[in-house]
Amino acid sequence: GAGVSQTPSNKVTEKGKYVELRCDPISGHTALYWYRQSLGQGPEFLIYFQGTGAADDSGLPNDRFFAVRPEGSVSTLKIQCTERGDSAVYLCASSASTGLSSVAFFGQGTRLTVV
Amino acid sequence: KQEVTQIPAALSVPEGENLVLNCSFTDSAIYNLQWFRQDPGKGLTSLLLIQSSQREQTSGRLNASLDKSSGRSTLYIAASQPGDSATYLCAVRRGSSYKLIFGSGTRLLVRP
Secondary structure, eight states, X not given: OOSOEEEOSEEEXXXXXXXXXXXXOOTTOOEEEEEEEOXXXXXXXXXXXXXXXEEEOTTOOSTTEEEEOTTSSOEXXXXXXXXXXXXXXXXEEEESSSSXXXXXXXXXXXXXXXX | OOOEEEEOSEEEEETTOOEEEEEEESOOOEEEXXXXXXXXXXXXXXXXXXXXXXXXXXXXXXEEEEETTTTEEEEEEOSOOGGGOEEEEEEEEETTOOOOEEOOOEEEEEEO
């Protein structure tokens, strides 16, 4: 596709439910990132994939959060037993290479609301 | 721990004015610094990327400078336009990590 695509754009779920957020990176991009942005704040790093493997998952807040990228393209962020504090915009980004100078292209995000 | 601060949090200027947005970071051991633009309800768009060895980068009416030793970067916008209204975020990357560490952003309003 032309850009990073995230679905759904909005998700409302009840406390305690399980949710999956999907990211389609730019075709051919090797690196993929997940960030979380709360209102009025900058994005906070969650996890980074090089190909299929999670090279850095140090930003995942706890073991309720998990992300996969089984074929090195689409990624899914999974949140179990959602809490109201998980409400935020979840942003996905991809870059063409794994080099530190590679520019990251961001999707429009999924706004998650836990009620 | 790297912390990134952006001042001011919000800025309102009349159209045509030149303006400067500020970004400071606590750990000077950065690999590069990026400035992003974020429109309401949208993702981030990369504006400029400055490597740690560089002093500045320019793109059109935008100029970003970097002073690594003092932990500061500025984004200069010349001849501002209403279409420049957005939130501007800076982010730094350490040489040992792929993660970007963001500031909270400056919300810019350019009044016609």
